[in-house]
Amino acid sequence: MSALRNYLNKIKPAFEKDGKLHAFRSIFEGFETFLYVPNTTAKSGANIHDAIDSKRIMSIVVIALMPAMLFGMYNVGYQNYLHAGTLAEAGFFSIFFYGFFAVLPKILVSYIVGLGIEFAWAQWKGEEIQEGYLVSGIIIPLIVPVNCPLWILALACAFAVIFAKEIFGGTGMNIFNVALVARAFLFFSYPQKMSGDTVWVASDKIFGLGNDLNAVDTFTQATPLGQIGAGATPDASICDMITGFIPGSIGETSIIAIALGAIILLWTGIASWKTMLSVFVGGVVMGLIFQATGQTPIPFYEHLILGGFAFGAVFMATDPVTSARTETGKYFYGFVIGALAIIIRVMNPGYPEGMMLAILFMNMFAPLIDYCVVQRNISKRAKRLTSK
Numbered sequence: 001m002s003a004l005r006n007y008l009n010k011i012k013p014a015f016e017k018d019g020k021l022h023a024f025r026s027i028f029e030g031f032e033t034f035l036y037v038p039n040t041t042a043k044s045g046a047n048i049h050d051a052i053d054s055k056r057i058m059s060i061v062v063i064a065l066m067p068a069m070l071f072g073m074y075n076v077g078y079q080n081y082l083h084a085g086t087l088a089e090a091g092f093f094s095i096f097f098y099g100f101f102a103v104l105p106k107i108l109v110s111y112i113v114g115l116g117i118e119f120a121w122a123q124w125k126g127e128e129i130q131e132g133y134l135v136s137g138i139i140i141p142l143i144v145p146v147n148c149p150l151w152i153l154a155l156a157c158a159f160a161v162i163f164a165k166e167i168f169g170g171t172g173m174n175i176f177n178v179a180l181v182a183r184a185f186l187f188f189s190y191p192q193k194m195s196g197d198t199v200w201v202a203s204d205k206i207f208g209l210g211n212d213l214n215a216v217d218t219f220t221q222a223t224p225l226g227q228i229g230a231g232a233t234p235d236a237s238i239c240d241m242i243t244g245f246i247p248g249s250i251g252e253t254s255i256i257a258i259a260l261g262a263i264i265l266l267w268t269g270i271a272s273w274k275t276m277l278s279v280f281v282g283g284v285v286m287g288l289i290f291q292a293t294g295q296t297p298i299p300f301y302e303h304l305i306l307g308g309f310a311f312g313a314v315f316m317a318t319d320p321v322t323s324a325r326t327e328t329g330k331y332f333y334g335f336v337i338g339a340l341a342i343i344i345r346v347m348n349p350g351y352p353e354g355m356m357l358a359i360l361f362m363n364m365f366a367p368l369i370d371y372c373v374v375q376r377n378i379s380k381r382a383k384r385l386t387s388k
Contacts, residue, residue, distance in 0.1 A: 064260075068251040068252075069103075073250075074095060074099055075099065076103060077090075077102075081094075081098075081210065101206045101207055107141045136179045143250075144183065145194060152193055161178065176364070177322045200222075200223055222247070223306075224236045228297060228345075238302070252311040278337075279317050279334040283303055283304050283338035284301075284304065286339040286342040287300025313338070317362075324370055329370050336362055342354065
């Protein structure tokens with residue numbers, strides 16, 4: 001690493017003011033600060049010092065997403081071989097690498113388009129490259145079906161970065177979760193590519209791996225939530241729901257993999273346990289209400305382990321930029337997300353998944369929640385002062 005550091009120090013003057021490549025200063029600084037913690041320190045006005053910067057925080061979130069991503073890759077291959085009837089003949093590596101080659105292009109497209117726009121935006125504005133898309137760039141491919149076309153995914157990434165992030169001022173200024181805005185764009189612009197019974201299982205051979213399911217004209221496969229929305233009982237077992245061996249968005253199926261990510265986020269203090277726990281409490285309460293009134297065909301706990309509920313609770317509801325920031329507000333913010341997600345699922349059979357809309361809706365109200373909490377605290381303190 002010292003050789004890399006020395007090389008960067010050698011070429012750095014060319015990117016500084018009056019250097020030959022000064023026009024690309026923001027790009028150089030973006031790569032340098034991604035590789036190394038900045039060596040600059042506050043000169044005045046600083047009262048908080050921390051050894052970790054925002055890029056390191058983003059890196060930890062990416063690490064926490066690795067279990068869900070790796071399992072998602074395996075499950076993509078697993079579903080292909082399972083529905084072709086050749087699962088017993090396939091080995092672990094054949095299954096995994098089929099999924100790896102199916103998912104990798106989506107990750108590459110997401111980062112190339114998203115980071116490309118951020119680099120161009122930073123150059124145009126003469127600002128430093130911001131690091132927020134480091135996380136969004138990997139979440140977006142994990143919350144879409146495996147058969148989502150790459151060109152549509154590219155459009156969604158571009159729309160989300162421009163209209164949900166850069167227009168608001170960049171990282172830390174956006175009101176709505178960037179990854180969820182990309183998914184909303186996909187869902188409402190190309191619904192046939194984001195729902196139905198034909199988008200969840202990869203159906204083509206890749207580099208000689210997997211099976212061609214296109215030859216089977218009648219091949220369809222609904223997710224458990226899709227089956228519920230159609231009025232049928234899910235055929236997946238509780239074990240499959242928890243382990244994740246069911247059709248669904250790439251990174252959202254395995255509760256075990258998501259739980260590993262949650263442990264990493266909570267152990268490092270990156271995510272708020274108050275928000276995360278409140279989402280599940282809200283889901284449990286509303287699930288019990290609908291179960292008691294006979295309005296849902298599944299037990300309340302299955303709502304928590306199906307679809308994007310757990311993934312959204314762990315990785316997106318806890319987004320520190322778009323969620324409530326006051327400690328009391330986090331409880332209310334998370335609870336309403338969990339409750340609203342179940343309400344949307346049960347009350348709207350045409351839209352069996354509700355987590356995306358629930359989080360985006362509460363993103364809009366997070367500033368108001370914080371404002372009310374702060375004003376309430378101010379009023380309570382004022383009353384204490386006047387009572388003395």
